[in-house]
Amino acid sequence: MVEKGKFNWETIHSFMSHPLGSKERTSRVRVPTGWLVKYVYKGGPDKSTHAVAFVSDPEGTWTTSKESAQWEEVQVKRTPNGAEQIWRWKIPGGWLVRDGNYIKHAYLTMSMVFVPDPNYEWSI
8 A cells, every 4th residue: 555645656648838838747656456547737827737537457457658648639629718628548448538628728627537448439
């Protein structure tokens, strides 16, 4: 068991728009029966948010590589002041899905969930 405050988050995907621009990072940490996955968006001091989801993986079979660590756009609905965005990531046993409500380059809300789909039947 992990000591309180002693999580060792592994970065599995990161993106920076440019040196002074927004930054995104997806990390994970092993917990009993699976993983906690955290997505963080930092667009400035007043433009940041994050979300955490649990991914079931009792045997610890999820391995990552730069090739497999990719968020895929599902839906983006743009407005004059921002956008609503849904993204997914194919991982063992299904999809990690995140949803953000974004106004002028700042996520105001963010959520993330694991969607079981062992046969990857969800097509877009």
